[in-house]
Amino acid sequence: MAATWAVRAGLGVVVFTLSLEVLVWVCRRSRSRSKGVLKEVIFFPTNAACVEHVFMPAFQCPCLLQHGVETSFARLLRHILSANSTLDLCVFAFSHMDLSRAVLALHARGLVIRVLTDKDYASINGSQIGLLLKAGICVRSDSGAVHMHHKFALVDGRRVITGSLNWTMTAVQNNKENVMVTEEPDLVTPFVREFQRLWEANDPERLRRTAAPL
Template sequence: MCWSVLAWRSLAVFTGALLTAEGFYYLLRYVRKCREQKPKVLFFPAPLTCVRPLLWSPRRCDCRLPHGESALSSLARLLLGAGRSLDVCVFSISSFDLASVVLAVYSRGVRVRVVTDSDYMALAGSQVGKFRKAGIEVRHDQDTSYMHHKFALIDGSILVTGSLNWSAQGIFRNKENVIIIKDIDVVKAFIEEFEQLWNEYDPTKYSFSPQK
């Protein structure tokens, strides 16, 4: 059957519309992906807010601290979103709030690993002992230089890094920053760094009688 010129033109218009719609769909997906991968930044010091409603139920809390949004609650909520793994590589970990977040994540069966600095994990107020008591594996350096990194990896796809130590001083007093990155190449580089340190700080490789 021969189609009329009008029929062919109608088919061409219809096909063009479909292609345009498909192209528009993929354009929207691309824009959405770019937005999702765009880095987000949190600035500290944070207002003194309670994060306990994020950790335990009932979600209401009778403490007198404010319960609004803050840089701390945003960071806590992000870390709590870990579903498979949480790798923490932070110089100083003395914040009760962030330590409680890590413990809450671990209690759900998420794999948690911690790398920290040997000197600062021994100071008063360090939360590292709580991690070990709960069963979280912690590794640390064994030399005179500092393990000075400050980053965490969530599910191997989200990087949390910046100047912030996980301490009350850093969260509530210092001028600090945290940047949240989903760029695949950047995240991969930090994954490789974490794995390198995790292997380097394997306690089976420690020397407990170093030669002077």
């Protein structure tokens, strides 16, 4: 009888210890998952440096700029180029050639790209919007606001890149700017919804129907 109780007590202790271990692991995993969600802030301006290593890691670029430096701009480019399926851009001014090159590279990889931009800034000198259109990327310009002043990107619908930074050389190399990058669902979901709302509201076909005389 005593032996039976000893076995039962022993088993109880083993089960207890194992359960504790499992619970501690579950707790840790739950905390690290929340901690591990991408939350990054990038500040500008950044020093001019070559970004060829971001586009083509093996390429030995002969240009005169500093090479292999991980600047704020290189980090921003990496976040954009990390897209696997979709890229939704909502950008006020878009004249930076390397940012345009990144978007065109994703388009060439077959990703679905949608660009929503400001109607006045789409056609100014140096704007990259014409190049994107020429490549067959779907672009819409905001018809309602004084300015479509957003500067955010949605990578695969689950990562938002947003802040004060317009997609221009002046912003990247000369201004004090910030860009926040996060996959925190509570922050990403509102941007996904707002993009979809603005995209549908600025559908040229829909606008044509609305404007048509009765």
